[in-house]
Structures are given as C-alpha cells and as structure tokens.
Amino acid sequence: MAEKSKITDGMSDDELNARHAEKMKKKKAARDKIVATKTVEKGLVIVHTGKGKGKSTAGFGLVFRALGNGMKVGIVQFVKGKWETGERVALEKFSDQITITAMGDGFTWETQDRQRDIEAARQAWERAKEMIMDEEHDLVLLDELNIVLRYDYLDLNEIIEVLKAKPEMKHVVVTGRNAKDELVDFADLVTEMTMIKHPFRSGVKAQKGIEF
Amino acid sequence: MAEKSKITDGMSDDELNARHAEKMKKKKAARDKIVATKTVEKGLVIVHTGKGKGKSTAGFGLVFRALGNGMKVGIVQFVKGKWETGERVALEKFSDQITITAMGDGFTWETQDRQRDIEAARQAWERAKEMIMDEEHDLVLLDELNIVLRYDYLDLNEIIEVLKAKPEMKHVVVTGRNAKDELVDFADLVTEMTMIKHPFRSGVKAQKGIEF
Numbered sequence: 001m002a003e004k005s006k007i008t009d010g011m012s013d014d015e016l017n018a019r020h021a022e023k024m025k026k027k028k029a030a031r032d033k034i035v036a037t038k039t040v041e042k043g044l045v046i047v048h049t050g051k052g053k054g055k056s057t058a059g060f061g062l063v064f065r066a067l068g069n070g071m072k073v074g075i076v077q078f079v080k081g082k083w084e085t086g087e088r089v090a091l092e093k094f095s096d097q098i099t100i101t102a103m104g105d106g107f108t109w110e111t112q113d114r115q116r117d118i119e120a121a122r123q124a125w126e127r128a129k130e131m132i133m134d135e136e137h138d139l140v141l142l143d144e145l146n147i148v149l150r151y152d153y154l155d156l157n158e159i160i161e162v163l164k165a166k167p168e169m170k171h172v173v174v175t176g177r178n179a180k181d182e183l184v185d186f187a188d189l190v191t192e193m194t195m196i197k198h199p200f201r202s203g204v205k206a207q208k209g210i211e212f
Numbered sequence: 213m214a215e216k217s218k219i220t221d222g223m224s225d226d227e228l229n230a231r232h233a234e235k236m237k238k239k240k241a242a243r244d245k246i247v248a249t250k251t252v253e254k255g256l257v258i259v260h261t262g263k264g265k266g267k268s269t270a271g272f273g274l275v276f277r278a279l280g281n282g283m284k285v286g287i288v289q290f291v292k293g294k295w296e297t298g299e300r301v302a303l304e305k306f307s308d309q310i311t312i313t314a315m316g317d318g319f320t321w322e323t324q325d326r327q328r329d330i331e332a333a334r335q336a337w338e339r340a341k342e343m344i345m346d347e348e349h350d351l352v353l354l355d356e357l358n359i360v361l362r363y364d365y366l367d368l369n370e371i372i373e374v375l376k377a378k379p380e381m382k383h384v385v386v387t388g389r390n391a392k393d394e395l396v397d398f399a400d401l402v403t404e405m406t407m408i409k410h411p412f413r414s415g416v417k418a419q420k421g422i423e424f
Contacts, residue, residue: 050406
C-alpha cells in the first residue's frame with residue numbers, strides 16, 4: 001500500500017536526512033495550521049460500521065480510554081451474549097464508573113423469534129435513551145444497534161430524535177454493520193471497517209482473547 | 213447502506229414473524245456449518261490499517277479483551293506521546309499483566325530528526341522482538357509500526373522473519389496507516405479502517421476521552 005520513492009535512490013544518508021527534515025517540517029506546519037482552526041468542543045455521535053472486524057472492539061477501546069479519563073460510561077448490548085468473559089472481567093475493574101445493560105433476552109443468532117427480539121430491542125433502547133439523556137454518563141456505547149435497526153426492530157427516526165436532543169457534551173458510539181444512511185448522515189464521525197483478509201478463510205477458528 | 217425489502221410491504225405481523233423465523237433458521241444453519249469447519253487454533257498476526265479512525269483504538273480494545281482473559285500483553289509504541297492519560301490510567305489497573313515500552317525518544321510529528329528516529333525505532337523494535345519471541349506474553353501490540361515501516365526506518369524483511377519464527381500461539385497486532393503489501397500478504401487478519409466522515413471537517417477539535 002505504501003509506495004517507495006525512486007527519487008531517493010542513490011542519495012547519501014546526509015542528503016536523505018536533510019530531505020526528510022525539510023519534508024517533515026512542511027508536514028508539521030500544515031498539520032498545526034489545520035489543528036488551529038479546530039475550536040469547537042462537543043459530544044460526538046460516532047458510528048463504526050462495515051463488514052470488517054474491529055467495530056465493537058474499537059468501541060470497547062473508546063470505552064476504556066474514557067474510563068481512564070475518569071468519565072462515566074454506559075453500555076447497552078443489543079446482541080445477546082456477544083461480549084464474553086474478556087470484556088466483562090476487564091470492565092469490572094471500573095465498576096464504579098460503568099453501567100452495563102446486558103440484554104438477557106436480547107437479539108441472538110440462535111433464536112428466530114422476531115416478536116421477542118423486538119420487545120428485547122425496545123427494552124434495551126429504553127435504557128439506552130435514559131443514559132443518552134441523563135447528566136450522569138459521559139459516553140454511551142450502543143453495541144450492535146445497527147443490526148436491530150437493520151431489521152427495523154426500532155424506529156430509526158425515534159433514535160435520531162433522541163440523539164438530536166442529547167446533552168451537548170455526551171458522546172454516543174453506535175456499532176454494527178449495515179448502518180442506515182440516515183444515521184450516517186446524522187453522525188459526526190463514521191468509520192467503515194473493511195475486511196481485507198480473514199483467518200476464517202484458512203480454517204482458523206474464533207479464539208479466546210482475540211474474538212471473545 | 214441497508215436496503216429495505218419491498219416484498220414485506222402489506223404483510224401481517226404474523227406473516228412477518230413466520231417469514232423472519234424461516235430466514236433466521238437458514239442463516240443460523242449456514243453459520244453453524246461454516247463454524248464447524250474452523251478447527252485450527254493459532255496465534256494471529258493482525259493488521260489494522262487505512263486512513264480512518266479506530267486502528268489503535270481497536271488494538272487497544274484487543275489488549276483489554278486479552279487482559280480480561282488473563283493473558284499477558286506487551287505493548288510497544290512506535291510513535292511518541294500518542295497514548296495519553298486515558299489509556300495509561302486504564303492499563304495501570306492491569307499492571308501485573310502488562311509490559312509497556314513507551315518510546316521516550318520515539319518518532320514524533322514534532323521533530324524532523326531522521327537519524328534519531330531511526331535509532332529510536334530500532335530500540336523499540338529490539339524490545340518488540342523479545343516480546344514476540346518470549347514465552348511470557350500472549351499478545352503483543354506494535355502500535356503505529358506501519359508508520360516506521362513506511363519511512364523505511366526498519367527493515368520489513370527482518371520483521372517478517374521474526375513474525376515467521378514467533379511461538380505458534382502468540383498473537384501480534386500491528387497498527388498504522390499505509391501497511392506495506394508484504395505485511396498484508398503475511399498477516400492472518402487485516403482490516404482497513406476507512407474514514408466516511410470526520411468531525412474535523414466541521415471544525416470540531418480533538419477531544420479528551422475520545423481522541424486521547
């Protein structure tokens with residue numbers, strides 16, 4: 001993915017160093033200039049979508065960064081049983097800063113009961129709504145909300161209305177593939193995780209510590 | 213991104229439920245079939261690349277998942293000062309399971325000293341190599357190694373040779389944009405983070421708890 005410059009071939013080390021210093025100086029100046037124009041502080045609506053790995057994992061990383069900064073974090077899992085021991089044990093170390101709503105009856109790939117899943121999604125969303133609107137939590141992670149929206153188990157308009165009404169500094173992170181266009185339009189920061197290569201293709205199974 | 217099926221328009225709720233149950237049953241069967249063929253367990257070489265957010269954050273999420281599973285984790289930062297208070301405070305809770313090599317003199321966007329950066333990269337890599345090869349650490353995160361490789365501060369062949377020789381169950385995570393093709397070819401799991409939308413575009417600055 002990185003291309004190698006042919007211009008530097010045959011340059012001495014001193015020449016390379018001088019050239020590099022000049023280049024980096026310009027880069028830093030350009031970077032400083034951009035940063036100086038960024039002055040707004042506000043809570044962000046962040047979406048991690050795409051078919052690749054890392055959507056929930058990056059959400060989980062954001063949670064820990066926030067916890068490390070002393071923030072209070074709310075987590076709502078819209079898919080049952082996705083988070084296993086690893087996450088739970090790690091989160092327990094911050095039990096005084098965290099509220100987790102695990103959907104005991106949440107959406108699962110193991111069941112085919114649409115009506116029950118809709119009810120579970122609705123319950124999870126009611127809890128999420130409270131955490132998005134309260135003054136207590138600084139960041140709320142809605143893990144796999146996109147799956148639930150994809151099946152139209154919840155009304156997207158209602159969710160966007162709540163996001164619009166949230167306290168200004170609240171951060172909300174939504175994960176899951178197939179993010180709806182309207183949510184992408186509304187969000188401040190959207191990253192698509194694309195799978196370039198997956199070990200499943202070569203027969204490797206999901207592994208403790210990595211996948212769960 | 214999600215498309216809505218027109219076929220379901222006008223269906224009763226019962227019809228929708230039955231249709232859904234059938235669909236999910238098929239999906240689960242297909243999924244179970246795939247999972248059953250995955251039997252290999254091995255340490256993975258994972259790469260997070262691309263211009264989007266979440267590469268290091270997802271790496272950080274993997275670290276916490278591993279820590280929660282009782283694994284020992286090594287972290288080498290190839291860019292100085294990137295990880296701030298948030299990560300550090302969170303990691304301190306697991307100090308007995310973690311080894312961090314912070315590059316005190318590491319690569320930074322603030323300097324233009326190529327020679328010093330090369331030496332720092334070399335030192336960091338020597339420490340990384342030990343952690344990749346030892347029997348102590350289960351997962352090693354090489355944060356922003358791709359940047360250092362991009363500038364050819366380290367020899368990519370040497371890195372791939374070490375990855376080839378690593379203990380079988382060791383997981384190694386490499387982050388940073390512009391991953392080299394040879395590394396992508398060698399890795400087991402590669403995810404590209406693509407920026408769909410970034411708040412910088414609307415004047416929002418980097419914020420504590422989210423960006424650092």
